[in-house]
Amino acid sequence: MSVIEATQLTKVYSDLRAVDAVSFRVATGESFGLLGPNGAGKSTTMRMIGGTSLRTSGTLLVNGLDPETHGPEVRASLGVVPQTDNLDTELNARDNLIMYGRYFGLPYSYLRPKAEELLQFAQLSEKATEKVDNLSGGMKRRLTIARALVNEPSVLLLDEPTTGLDPQARHILWDRLFRLKEQGVTLIVTTHFMDEAEQLCDRLLVMDHGQIVAEGSPAALIQQYSTREVLELRFGSDRNVALVERLRGYADSIEALPDRLLLYTADGEAVLARVRADGLDPVTSLVRRASLEDVFLRLTGRSLID
Amino acid sequence: MTEGVDPVGLDFNALAYSGRALGSARQAQNVHRWGWWYQAEWRLLGMKAYWTSILGSAVLTPLLYVLAMGIGLGALVDSSSGGVEGVPYLTFVAPGLLVATVVMSSVNELTFPVMGGFKWQKLYFARAATAATPSQVAVGELLAVGVRMVAEAALFWVVLVALGAVDPRWSWLMIGIAALAGMAFGAPLASYSATLEDEGFEFSMIQRFVVMPMFLFAGTFYPLATMPLYLQWIGWISPMWHGTQLARAVAFGLPLTNGEVAMHLGFLVILLAVGIALTVRNFTRRLNR
Structure with missing residues (x-):
C-alpha cells in the first residue's frame, strides 16, 4: 500500500x-x-x-x-x-x-x-x-x-x-x-x-x-550514473583545468572541480599508476568508492553543497 | 539484548506503536472539536512566565491612578467645579481608567508575541504541523488574550471597589465591557501583526500615533463633548471611548439612550467580529504558503 x-x-x-x-x-x-x-x-x-x-x-x-x-x-x-x-x-x-x-x-x-x-x-x-x-x-x-x-x-x-x-x-x-x-x-x-x-x-x-x-x-x-571507483587528483588550482584534456583517455569520464579532478573508472589504482607512469605528478591523490555526490555531479554538473 | 530493546531498557516497539495513543482518526476528531482550546491552553500557560506583570498592571495601576487622579487631580476638579457629569471626579474617571488599561494591555499581548510566533520562535509553524488548523490557532490566541483581559478587569474592579472608587452594585458589568473593548481593539491589531515580515518597528508607531492619542483624546479623563468637534472624531473611532461610555453607564449611571447603548455595543462587536475574521484569514494565509 x-x-x-x-x-x-x-x-x-x-x-x-x-x-x-x-x-x-x-x-x-x-x-x-x-x-x-x-x-x-x-x-x-x-x-x-x-x-x-x-x-x-x-x-x-x-x-x-x-x-x-x-x-x-x-x-x-x-x-x-x-x-x-x-x-x-x-x-x-x-x-x-x-x-x-x-x-x-x-x-x-x-x-x-x-x-x-x-x-x-x-x-x-x-x-x-x-x-x-x-x-x-x-x-x-x-x-x-x-x-x-x-x-x-x-x-x-x-x-x-x-x-x-x-x-x-x-x-x-x-x-x-x-x-x-x-x-x-x-x-x-x-x-x-x-x-x-x-x-x-x-x-x-x-x-x-x-x-x-x-x-x-x-x-x-x-551503479547507473557512476563508475565503481573514483580517482581524485589535485595538481594545484591553476593546473587542474589545464590537465583535463591530457587525462581524457585515462578514465570513463572526468569532472573538473575548482580544487580537484575526479576521474571515473572501475579501477582507480590502475589509473593512478598510469598517470604517474606518464610523468604527471599530482600533489595529492585518493582512490575511493563512488558516492551519491558523484551521481549528483554527473546528473547536474554541480556538486550538492555549493 | 532482545531485538528492539534499547540498552537503556526502552522498548522501541512501544515507542512507535504502543497501542496507548488514540488512533489518528480519533486524534483528528478531538482536534476538530477542541483545537482552538489547545492553543488557548498553551498561550495561557505561557502567561505564567509573566503573571507578576499581569497582576501588577491589574492591581498597581488602579492603585496609582486612584491616588493620583482621585486624591490629587480629583480634589482640584471637585473643589473648582463640583465634579464631572454630576459625580466626583474619581467616580467619573475610574471606569475610563479600567477600560483604558485593559485596551492597552491588548497591545502587549497581540503585537510582538503574534509577530514572534511567525518570525522569531516560529511557534505558529510548529502548531500548523500538528493536527490543529491555522484558524484554530488564530482563534485560540485571541481567546487566551480575552481570558487574560477578563481576569485583569476583574482584579482592577475589585481594587476600585475596595478603594471606594465605584459602587459595586452594577459596576461589575464593566469587567465584560472592558474585555470587549480590549478585544475590539486587539483582534484587528493581531490581524495586522500577523502580516508583518520585519522586526516590528511599526509597533512603536502604533504605540505613539494610535494608542497614546486614543488614551489622551478618547474621553478617558474628561467628557468627549468638551473637546472641539475637530478632535472628537478620535474618540468616535476608538474602542476605548465606546467602552468607557458603556462602563460609565453601568458604574454611576451616565445617562445613555437605548440608541446610544446599541451604537456603542454595535461598534465594539462589529470591530471584534471583523478583527477575528481578519486574524483567521491572515494566520491561514501565512501558515499555508
Whole structure:
C-alpha cells in the first residue's frame, strides 16, 4: 500500500517553480529520501505533504487522503521534524513534548508517561526540567524528533534532520531513526548530505530546480550514473583545468572541480599508476568508492553543497 | 539484548506503536472539536512566565491612578467645579481608567508575541504541523488574550471597589465591557501583526500615533463633548471611548439612550467580529504558503 501518492505535484511561487510536476510513490515502511541542493524543492514538497503549503496543481494523497481537504486527519498520522527547530523556548523539555501532544487531541493521562519515554529515547531524561534555551544544538534536534513522535505517527517527515550537528550527534540520530524504521515507521527524509541519504534511505529521488532528475536505491543510482571507483587528483588550482584534456583517455569520464579532478573508472589504482607512469605528478591523490555526490555531479554538473 | 530493546531498557516497539495513543482518526476528531482550546491552553500557560506583570498592571495601576487622579487631580476638579457629569471626579474617571488599561494591555499581548510566533520562535509553524488548523490557532490566541483581559478587569474592579472608587452594585458589568473593548481593539491589531515580515518597528508607531492619542483624546479623563468637534472624531473611532461610555453607564449611571447603548455595543462587536475574521484569514494565509 502507498503511504504517499504524488502525481504531477507542482508549486509555483510568483517568480519561481519551486516544485515542477513531480510524481512519486512511497510504500508503507519504506525509508524514502529527497536528495538535492538547497532550493531544489525538497522542503516545499514536504510541506505540501503535511498540507501546510497549498499546491498549485497536481494531486497528492497521504494515507489515502488529500492533505488540503483533510489536514487534521492527515497530520494526525504524521510526525513532522522541520528544518529549523521551533521548540517552545519558554517551556522545559518535558512540557514541550506534553504541550505539543495536546495539539493531537491526546489526554494528559497518555502524554505524561509518553513524555518520559520520549525523553529516554532522545537521551534527555536528565534534562527533563531544563529550559530549551539551555540545551545544546544536538539535544534540541533530538527533542524536536522526539516531539514529532508524540502522537505515534505512522509516517515521519524529517527535513534536513542532521544539518548543523557534529559527526557524533549525527550518528546517534541516525541510529535512533534506523530503529524507528525497524519498527515499521515510514521515514521521509530530505537532505543535501549524500552520506545521510546512503545511511538512511532505501530509495531516493534526486531533485534539482524543482524537478526529479533520477530515482532509485542509493546503490542502483551509483551503479547507473557512476563508475565503481573514483580517482581524485589535485595538481594545484591553476593546473587542474589545464590537465583535463591530457587525462581524457585515462578514465570513463572526468569532472573538473575548482580544487580537484575526479576521474571515473572501475579501477582507480590502475589509473593512478598510469598517470604517474606518464610523468604527471599530482600533489595529492585518493582512490575511493563512488558516492551519491558523484551521481549528483554527473546528473547536474554541480556538486550538492555549493 | 532482545531485538528492539534499547540498552537503556526502552522498548522501541512501544515507542512507535504502543497501542496507548488514540488512533489518528480519533486524534483528528478531538482536534476538530477542541483545537482552538489547545492553543488557548498553551498561550495561557505561557502567561505564567509573566503573571507578576499581569497582576501588577491589574492591581498597581488602579492603585496609582486612584491616588493620583482621585486624591490629587480629583480634589482640584471637585473643589473648582463640583465634579464631572454630576459625580466626583474619581467616580467619573475610574471606569475610563479600567477600560483604558485593559485596551492597552491588548497591545502587549497581540503585537510582538503574534509577530514572534511567525518570525522569531516560529511557534505558529510548529502548531500548523500538528493536527490543529491555522484558524484554530488564530482563534485560540485571541481567546487566551480575552481570558487574560477578563481576569485583569476583574482584579482592577475589585481594587476600585475596595478603594471606594465605584459602587459595586452594577459596576461589575464593566469587567465584560472592558474585555470587549480590549478585544475590539486587539483582534484587528493581531490581524495586522500577523502580516508583518520585519522586526516590528511599526509597533512603536502604533504605540505613539494610535494608542497614546486614543488614551489622551478618547474621553478617558474628561467628557468627549468638551473637546472641539475637530478632535472628537478620535474618540468616535476608538474602542476605548465606546467602552468607557458603556462602563460609565453601568458604574454611576451616565445617562445613555437605548440608541446610544446599541451604537456603542454595535461598534465594539462589529470591530471584534471583523478583527477575528481578519486574524483567521491572515494566520491561514501565512501558515499555508
